[in-house]
Amino acid sequence: MQKLVYGVFALVAWLPLPILHGIGSFLGWLGFHCATRSRALITQNVHFSKLAANDQDERKLVRAVCEESMKGGLELTVAWTRSSRHIVSLFKEVHGWEYIQAAIEQKQGLLLITPHLGSYDLAGRFISERLPFPLTAMYRPPKVRWLEGVMNAGRVRDNGHTAPATMQGVKQVVRALKNAEATIVLPDQVPKTGEGVWVRFFGRPAYTMTLASRLARTADVTTLFFCGERLPGGRGFALHVAPLEGTLNGERAHDAQIINDNVAIWVARFPEQYLFGYNRYKGVAPTDMKNEFR
DSSP states (O other), X not given: OHHHHHHHHHHHHTSOHHHHHHHHHHHHHHHHHHOHHHHHHHHHHHHHHTOSSSHHHXXXXXHHHHHHHHHHHHHHXXXXXXXXXXXXXXXXXXXXXXXXXXXXXXXXXXXXXXOSBBOHHHHHXXXXXXXXXXXXXXEOXXXXXXXXXXXXXXXXXXXXXXXXXXXXXXHHHHHHHHTTXXXXXXXXXXXXXXXXXXXXXXXXXEEEESHHHHHHTSTXXXXXXXXXXXXXXXXXXXXXXXXXXXXXXXXXHHHHHHHHHXXXXXXXXXXXXXXXTSOTTOSXXXXXXXXXXX
């Protein structure tokens, strides 16, 4: 099964990027009109984000999110099967690399945080290819079990490594940071019970991981956010890198809120390319937070 899936992915990945994105746009348009449950979740999350000025803009944004999400799904075939050299060639703009370069020169560990925004898999591969040391990306195993082998085969190559979102994986990431290497963490996945805190995301209570902020407080570590922006017309991608905004103080809820606020800032920059179809608001929030929310 894994070989068959890899073969299909490899065939799809050879399509020119404009065609791949065109197919994604069509499938997203189809989903917008036919996948009512998914559209309802995206609409709800977009509505509460307050990123659309009115109902008409909100509908346009929801449709754009559907289309961009399908593009992102098809891009995984490229990220997992095409050569690193080819992936690097897809990035037409780089903004903020000086922050990464400064960490390299200071021999600091590099904590790279990216939400489910833009093409994070491709951006991670691009960064990995430009670093002089290994990059370890944390991941949560996909629900489709046979897909994990294909995913890891695409990520664990050249300078890239992976670490599962387990205690052993966390230890692996901490070792990498202490060795002045790089790691990637996605901060907007809902953690398991007991592994997060309730803070706000776009004004709503959201159970939020504390791992990203704890890693950011590791000694001799530079923490940066990044995004692989999908450029229009299948032209390629732009990498954006910037420092964490705000000051962490070691208090779990405070620090998790800082991370969420940074995610919201990045989403506001590229709202169409955020995975609003993910149920970020799982679980039952504490009563005091629910009463406070309007």
